[in-house]
Amino acid sequence: MNIFHALIASHQTQRELTASLLAAPAEGKDRHRIFLELKAELVAHETAEERCFYVPLFEHDTTVDLSRHAIAEHHQMDEMVEDLEGIDTRTPEWEAGAKKLCEKIEHHLGEEENKFFAQAGQVLTEEQKESLGRDYEAEFANLHEREA
Ligand SMILES: [Fe+2]
Ligand SMILES: [Fe+2]
Secondary structure: OOHHHHHHHHHHHHHHHHHHHHHOOOOOOHHHHHHHHHHHHHHHHHHHHHHHHHHHHHOOHHHHHHHHHHHHHHHHHHHHHHHHHOOOOOOHHHHHHHHHHHHHHHHHHHHHHHHHHHHHHHHOOHHHHHHHHHHHHHHHHHHHHHHO
């Protein structure tokens, strides 16, 4: 599995979790449970993606800016997750915050898949794409286990 397929597999999990989060009823524990799952998924993905994708891309002049941009967005998403943690899941305030976070995630995944992957594809060798894919999967599994 090359790095792009590996990243897209994680992105699909995030999309499923954001859809479940927004569909969860105000009462009960589902919102909190799904939120924690999404948080663990996001944190592990961001770190593994930075280590196995963006760090190698910093080596190339044409992919420095996109790497900076993506890492800045990871930070913004972390802050949105942190803000949401302090809000009662039954409130409209939580709903607004969850919607904003999910929209931000979708924007970020779309930008990576539709724009950054093509640019990265030009600078990484075929061998690198394969080996980074393996590195990402191992790194993600390791980090996710710690988060869960
Ligand atoms: Fe990302
Ligand atoms: Fe990503």
